Amino acid sequence: MTKPPESSLPGELGRFAAELPFGLDPFQLRACRALESGHGVLVCAPTGAGKTVVGEFAVHLALAAGRKCFYTTPIKALSNQKHADLVRRYGAHRIGLLTGDQSINGDADVVIMTTEVLRNMLYANSTALHGLSHVVMDEVHFLADRMRGAVWEEVILHLPEEVRLVSLSATVSNAEEFGGWIQTVRGDTTVVVDEHRPVPLWQHMLVGRRLFDLFEGGQAGPGTTLVDKELLRHISLRRESDRMSDWQPRGRGRSGGRDRGGRPTIYRPPARPDVIGTLDREGLLPAITFVFSRVGCDAAVKQCLRSPLRLTTEEERGRIASVIDRRCADLAEEDLVVLGYHEWREGLLRGMAAHHAGLLPVFRHTVEELFTAGLVKAVFATETLALGINMPARTVVLERLVKYNGEQHAPLTPGEYTQLTGRAGRRGIDVEGHAVVLWQPNDTSVEPADVAGLASTRTFPLRSSFAPSYNMTINLLGQMGPEQSRRLLERSFAQFQADKSVVGLVRGVTRGEKMLDEIATELGGRDAPVLEYARLRAAVSARERAQSRSSRLQRRKATNDALAALKRGDVIAIGQGRRSGVAVVLEPAGDADDPRPLVLTEERWAGRISSADYTGPSSKLGTMSLPKRVEHRQPRVRRDVAAALRSAAASLDVPSRRSRRDAEGEPDIDPELARLREQVRNHPAHHEPNREERVRVAERYLRIERDNADIEKKVSSATNSLARTFDRILLLLTERGFVAESEDDTCGAGDPVVTDDGRLLARIYSESDLLVAECLRQGTWEGLKPAELAAVLSSVLYESRGDTPGAAPGVESITTPLRRALSQTRKTCAEIRSDEQRHRLAPSRETDPGFVVAIHHWATTGDLSAALAASDANGSGSPLSAGDFVRWCRQVLDLLDQVRNAAPSAPLRSAAKRAITDIRRGVVAVDAG
Template sequence: MPRSVRSAFLDALDVQPDPFQLQAMAALDEGRSVLVMAPTGSGKTFVADYAVARAVDAGTRAIYTTPLKALSNQKHRDLSARLGASTVGLITGDRVVNPGAPVLVVTTEVLRAMLYDGAAALSTLGAVILDEFHYLQDVERGAAWEEVVIHTPAHVPLVCLSATIPDVEAVHSWLVQVHGPTELVVAAERPVKLNHLYAIGNLHHATPLLLPVFLDEQMNSAAELLDGARRDTRGDGLRARDRDRPVPPERGDLIAHLRANDLAPIIWFVLSRAGCDSAVVECVESGLQLTDEAERVRIRALVSQALAPLSAGELRAIDAGRWQQALEAGVAAHHGGLAPVQREVVEAAFAEGLVKVAFATETLALGVNLPARTVVIDRVVRASGELLTAGEFAQLAGRAGRRGIDEVGHVVVPWSSHVPFHRVAALAGGHLAAIRSAFRVTPAMAANLVRICTPASAVAAVESSLRQHRALDHTAVLRTDLALRRAELEALGPEVAVASAPVAPAAPKRDDVLAAVSAGDVVVDSGAPARGPVVVLAVGRKRGAAYVEAIGSNGRRVQLTTSSLRGRPTVVGRLDLPEWEPTRRGHAQRAADALAQFEVPDVPVEAPPANGRPPKANGQRRRLVESIASLSALLTENTTGVRDELDRMIRLLERRGHVVNWTLTESGQAVRRLFHPSGLLLAECIAAGVMDDLDAPSLASAASWFTVRSRLGAPPSTGIATPELASRWTLVRDVTRSVQADELACGLPPTQHPEPALGVPLHRWASGAALDVALAGSGVLVGDVVREVRQVAELLEQVLTVPGKHQATAEQAVLALRRGAIVADDR
């Protein structure tokens, strides 16, 4: 690449690149891909923007991917402002803008579908940017990132960006192997340092105590000491001395303390939508006022402009009055439960410094450009009880500190009775866990591989996954462990028989022998005579089994039981001892002294009787055999697991009639187009006529059955919208049972059963009802319906690509769904 391109790029931005940015630019100039691992806010997107500039200058196309539609919309706006609207296009599940543009912003799933289809837009591809690359770990969506890497042509440079890839060298090795020369660029230092703080409340004082989590890079012992006084709250009846114990600081008190120390604006992560909303209500009801009159006037102007297109019903549905009241107080929630237009206003108001505190879920941490001076992480444990990982904590903390404005960003974790201080410190200073591949063979993936690959190249494609790469990395270790276990097993020799000894039937049980001994008897374990003799002090029974209290020659007390003996307890003599008195001083020593003078006869080593316990070697042998079997199975899984998974999926597609002789049937063409967790089931339902001859509202409602999934805090089911849909639901259940039976027969996990959760409000909305009418009586939050409407519209966009009588109605349903508050922020 000519030097002038870099010079023009740098001149236009008028910035001095950091060393890691220069390293990445040089790699791109030399035609290599780059994997950039740099902290949040350090300028990773600078590298992506340079890759875009190179592609545009060369007359090729740059595709910029993000994991979220909100991020795609934001990047489209940013690039359009810099490069011009005619240069930049956008394709997400919701919107298509200028798709023929030389710079195209898409979600990762959109690019995956383009690669499988061999889209014409890829014929001049010059760069692919994969933002938030650590998303390849996402359980539900991560496979799309790996598929993009596998199927992007080798001559096209990849720009992979992330702040939280733990074992980045392993990912880099995979990229080199799968895609070719790739430069690893790591920037360890944040441009804005982080100061981790621990906020402790006190019942005597309104002002919370802010303690550093680390002092001289060591965990703060003072904070740990204070945390040692942790207790469960006992209500109003606290004694005076209890009032000095730590408690969670009040939100209003902590906000006031942070603002007094010039630590605003604040993003307060709460990790649940309901928690965000209740935090805002708590602040407003407490009378918190963080804005002046001029700021309130500006907020009213933003709200008025944004809400102008909405109807009265939509304003009532989003509770616009109370929402605006909170905004004017300087606080707001930001989560997926809000209407898009509300999130848009919150982001704009926060960026202007009008909103001082934004209570947000972790979605805000995924690249939305709203850095703050301080981040508060309300609890480091989710509502499900699961502790955040170090990577998740780092993602949230990374929002603290504004480059060019703040020298230090502050991360505050309030005291909690649920999580001790040392766990907080471990998260703040801990190492990221090893990256986990989420790659798995799906019906759509397998169908697409059948379409574009030979059987051998399909296997090669799935074996190019990060999952297989990591598995093969472990095979050498597994083979070494397996060889060691087999050598240990061979060294043990043949197994000792335990049940065939001719004297076994006549031999007394060890339990009977133990019960028969008495105080003063000298006993030797015939299975291990080298242990030495013990003198019996007392005999008893516990849970029906005999046991013996005894003293060894070293003066230590021991307990003999059938499980502690290797052979039979053999009485070899007797000592005249006084009655056992364990509390009497010197008794044990006198017993040991007497035993030391006793001459113990030789006791031959005996195998245990038939009703006894087998020798220790037999137990070791059994454990080794189990370990060898487990290691062998894991080794097989690591070497052939992905290939076997593909084979099972192909068998399922053949069994269901979607693949014949490595060729897709008409129904198989439908499966390949439906990149959805329920794609196979949906294709089967379409083939069964579930979607035929429905009107647009009914089709939208039926499609919603396949998008809602049971989860913690999910909205309740609203039932089936119409009698006709009730009959279609019965057909869906029959098809589901048939598909699940074949999945289990092929050794695959069954598809999750559809749910009719939000079918009623979806039907009303698609029928043209106002948003408040659509929600009426459902008990569903507006944000849940907004999100569901957008997901159903996106799914219907995929259904549109499947030939059939449903296509025209599906197009009408998409138009009926995408209106009003649903698309108010799509600009």
């Protein structure tokens, strides 16, 4: 890119641009000029487009004015990366870092921090905010994150008015809506949207070892999804070959897999070493292959290590070895085998590695450093790598277009596809990037037309996940009182979007009211007798439906009870269907909720019946003797038993097949239903000559009236919804003593105020904030030793990766005080969840003991091997990876630090401080952050 003459960029922008090794793009220039003019800015641009240059200009402006700038990121890895970048430019003395794990030069003029750290500063009215002129919020689209998104909105709403906000976001389709909200809450804000990728992205599909362009002409234009004809022809030939293989002899030596019908196929997708080898031959390395599974990432590296694949030269291997040795120098020798160090090192030396959250942080950061330096050529990664870490590649490979979202396997969204493939193409290195999707013959998610649709769609709206929490509520109340708190919540992006959605609904209500007026005029006014008559008829129909539904439920319960009570040898009558007639029970039902006994009919049919089949009398007709074992699948046995059944039935009183109504008797007449029917018959409109014609018009009126009522209910639930949630939380906190009614006339007698216990809650920033605060004030954790305190805290943080929490191996060995504390913590959690249900609030997460034994062992002994063996990854006893172990240890450290500052007793604060020391050692201390 040609640099513009410095003279063309006056002021601080000119001085800033003069220090850059490249020229500024138009969108960067526009954003920087707006920033220098005193505006806030929102920049939405693709990954790799250079958004952070605008954030770095905010740093430059703050320093030039002798003011301060905070640079926030969503994850610690990004904070570390940005800290290193700015230290290189401005020197270590001017740049600080605050991530929870690390505190480096926190009083510096420029401090990089995670967004949570800034949120906590704002609530605490930290003196560090004095002199702050700019805040950069990198990856601001994280506010859509379900778990952590609320923090971004809290910061945006709470920042002092004079602070200029620089928001950097990936491309979203509702950037103008988001920018409109920021303008509403922050004042003058310039929205800069740029959809141009600085490095063009080519889309491909790999079929076997052949690489095809996905689109006709190479790249997709706006709204274009024309798939390359050669690709379609080649896939068609592949499938035709597979079909022909069905007619060939199944000789030895044939290769291939099987399709979904179990038929052999000639085509077999290429192995991972072959894919990497193909990319290497095409000059498309380095590449990131997204696998969507930690186990899959590790398996991919092992698969490549078993092959002859080598991607590095002798000189590169020497440089790789020196980086590994420098990074891992502090790892204990006895831990290396446990960590799989030697295999991991061998992969790196050959130019390949895995990257996922389960890796030890020092391993993950080593991979990032080597990949960024161009020494590692192939990385197999989960989607977490796409969350802003600066690891671009020439090529991105997608093996599948379906991933597990925590509940089910779901197709990638266009936004996810764009974010993943956005890693392809290194600015200043590559002239173009490449996205490669592997074609799989039996995977319908990778059909060329579907991939083309994903690659050409540009619709990914930003949706707020903001909702008040206990900590947020108590901090808002303490800072600004209830009324101002409600007003602030009503200014959130979540409420902004909800209110915007209401506009269309209100228009619908207005249209409905107009139609009601027109129909009412036709009928003689809104109080016309025929309208009252139609309401009565509607009430009769609703009552009849309710009675019928009630009768059906009663009949089904009676039938289920009867089926569940049947015993072997009981003779019954099946009332309807192809199996109607007499039957004998061969096996009882078993399940009382859905009883399905095994029966044999007089027509020799054997199978399980349900309440849908059993519509006859609710009691057995009699009993008969059966052999000790009845092999009902054998025709001869069925014939003999059926003959015995017919003989037994001859002496029984078998009812004839009657209608269901006759069998069940006339249902009881509901007195209210009888009264309504009488009112209908006596109503004046009942005797009008054109009654039915006018009633049809009246029923249309009632339908529109009902629709309007439903819409108004939606409007009501959307309007001020966050303020209502705030009020419910306030009521629960008042019941529990964290909030009380003020008795001081100066601040409004009767107004809610924060109590001493509430101030304790205000210092706890955790998903389980209320539970932690309750346990602290109730003294649940008093008297625990440091390792015991760390263990019980882990139970309020930890989440097993399986469906249900499970006790870890060795849980029976924990100490009595710890067992007692865990039990009381679990009981308090259940009480809170019960209160939440009563107040119609989302339930807090339950406690999970899956990490208790592991962290207790680690804090006590520091033995990594034993601690991992005692951990529980998914509720079924499988151990955690080293990376997950370290991650959970660090989360416990963060909460221990909060307890150290907030605990009401000195012994508990002392235990928390000692526990921090006991946990922060070995692999947990290496490469922290």
